[in-house]
Amino acid sequence: MSSHPTSAVVVGAGxxxxxxxxxxxxxxxxxxxxxARERVGGRTHGRQVAPTGWVDAGAAYLGDRHTELLALMxxxxxxxxxxxxxxxxxxxxxxxxxxxxxxxxxxxFPPLNAVALGDLFxxxxxxxxxxxxxxxxxxxDAERLDALTAAEWAEQQLTHPDARLFFPLFLxxxxxxxxxxxxVLHMACYLRSGGGIRYLNAFEGGAQQxxxxxxxxxxxxxxxxxxxxxxxARVLLGETVRAVHQDGGSVTVHSAGGExxxxxxxxxxxxxxxxxxxxxxxxxxxxxxxxxxxxxxxKVHLVYPAPIWREHGLSGWSVNAEGPxxxxxxxxxxxxxxxxxxxxxxxxxAHRFAxxxxxxxxxxxxxxxxxxxxxxxxxxxxxVTDWVNEQxxxxxxxxxxGPGDWLRHGPTLTTPHQRVYWAxxxxxxxxxxxxxxxxxxxxxxxxxxxxxx
Ligand code: FAD
Numbered sequence: 001m002s003s004h005p006t007s008a009v010v011v012g013a014g015x016x017x018x019x020x021x022x023x024x025x026x027x028x029x030x031x032x033x034x035x036a037r038e039r040v041g042g043r044t045h046g047r048q049v050a051p052t053g054w055v056d057a058g059a060a061y062l063g064d065r066h067t068e069l070l071a072l073m074x075x076x077x078x079x080x081x082x083x084x085x086x087x088x089x090x091x092x093x094x095x096x097x098x099x100x101x102x103x104x105x106x107x108x109f110p111p112l113n114a115v116a117l118g119d120l121f122x123x124x125x126x127x128x129x130x131x132x133x134x135x136x137x138x139x140x141d142a143e144r145l146d147a148l149t150a151a152e153w154a155e156q157q158l159t160h161p162d163a164r165l166f167f168p169l170f171l172x173x174x175x176x177x178x179x180x181x182x183x184v185l186h187m188a189c190y191l192r193s194g195g196g197i198r199y200l201n202a203f204e205g206g207a208q209q210x211x212x213x214x215x216x217x218x219x220x221x222x223x224x225x226x227x228x229x230x231x232x233a234r235v236l237l238g239e240t241v242r243a244v245h246q247d248g249g250s251v252t253v254h255s256a257g258g259e260x261x262x263x264x265x266x267x268x269x270x271x272x273x274x275x276x277x278x279x280x281x282x283x284x285x286x287x288x289x290x291x292x293x294x295x296x297x298x299k300v301h302l303v304y305p306a307p308i309w310r311e312h313g314l315s316g317w318s319v320n321a322e323g324p325x326x327x328x329x330x331x332x333x334x335x336x337x338x339x340x341x342x343x344x345x346x347x348x349x350a351h352r353f354a355x356x357x358x359x360x361x362x363x364x365x366x367x368x369x370x371x372x373x374x375x376x377x378x379x380x381x382x383x384v385t386d387w388v389n390e391q392x393x394x395x396x397x398x399x400x401x402g403p404g405d406w407l408r409h410g411p412t413l414t415t416p417h418q419r420v421y422w423a424x425x426x427x428x429x430x431x432x433x434x435x436x437x438x439x440x441x442x443x444x445x446x447x448x449x450x451x452x453x
Pocket of ligand 1: 395
């Protein structure tokens with residue numbers, strides 16, 4: 001007799017769903033993947049900017065500690081390409097004095113009070129070190145930390161104006177979060193699970209050291225190809241799942257196109273979307289609450305004939321107190337001649353920018369890029385990817401756990417609901433919110449299924 005289920009429906013063809021589907025199909029389980037979009041990849045998404053050049057409209061960066069992603073890339077014959085950070089950085093950090101409003105400096109440390117920023121990072125390090133990584137809800141003082149927003153914490157703890165100025169920019173860049181939207185416990189968990197502030201924030205030796213040559217979207221494309229062509233699974237697109245019903249012996253997943261019956265279902269969706277599905281019997285604990293918010297990130301790509309800033313000794317990196325582009329980075333594809341500056345519009349600024357009409361978005365972003373890098377001509381390409389309003393992502397990089405969420409949902413984040421199992425980067429206490437977390441959640445859920453059956 002088989003020691004594992006013979007059939008599974010996996011909902012969501014992002015990294016988590018396709019990792020789980022692959023591991024199940026490789027064990028002979030009959031797998032059907034249902035994906036709402038007309039493409040696989042979820043929060044990884046490629047955008048072509050030149051005949052041979054792609055950039056990442058979604059996830060892009062990885063580092064040496066992202067071992068499951070690197071192993072998967074090796075299996076799929078994908079390579080890394082280093083994120084180029086040679087040259088000086090640009091800073092536009094307020095109007096108080098001209099050295100801040102328009103500064104060019106070596107390295108990435110902003111022209112702000114070093115002691116104040118040092119104190120800020122020490123406070124964040126203390127919070128981060130105290131987190132119980134495998135069970136954040138058991139962190140000492142969890143109740144208080146989960147009730148307090150990061151904005152309230154900053155109000156209480158940060159006295160120096162430079163620390164107050166820098167904190168929301170840091171959180172926007174790290175987590176695509178408005179400090180008012182996340183609990184202190186969530187902020188600390190996120191930073192801890194990603195390897196700590198220094199690792200998460202660093203390029204060389206850190207979480208942003210490399211990109212996937214040719215684009216991160218290729219991981220899911222290759223996984224889906226292998227699943228359908230070699231492992232006999234089905235990956236069905238345009239199949240929005242609305243309901244999951246179970247009786248004693250099986251689970252039936254109801255999608256736009258039909259009904260799919262299997263022995264187990266894996267829900268590999270962001271929590272706000274997993275929570276919108278109708279479960280029968282109902283979930284004992286919902287997957288999200290009124291406090292769970294969308295990560296706020298809009299990515300802007302400005303394409304130039306070449307990475308012209310490099311000729312002027314600049315890295316393309318900038319940090320800006322005012323939007324729309326709160327930071328920029330050189331994301332020029334190694335395979336093509338073009339130069340690409342990626343602008344990150346994050347936190348509260350993302351909502352404001354997303355509401356502008358396309359012309360105003362373009363005008364304001366191009367004008368700001370030209371102010372930061374005066375040598376730039378008009379871009380030859382301009383692209384906006386608004387993840388805040390993406391129906392099937394509901395924000396990015398990841399869901400933001402608001403006050404009370406970790407204590408409410410944490411203990412049951414990975415607890416199966418009878419035959420329904422949970423995956424997705426937001427179910428991973430390791431590398432929560434990152435591609436690595438999504439892949440680890442896919443492996444974890446398959447272990448759980450095999451253990452239980
Ligand atoms: P998803 O990729 O969201 O997959 C879920 C899938 O479910 C989607 O395909 C969706 O269409 C589908 N779906 C949703 N609802 C339904 C439904 N009802 N029925 C059927 N299907 C449904 N990570 C990094 O490691 N490094 C980075 O640099 C990085 N930067 C990022 C920048 C941006 C702008 C964004 C958007 C994300 C970034 N991330 C980064 C995060 C990373 O993309 C995610 O952690 C990871 O891709 C999540 O994978 P997942 O499988 O958990 O979820």
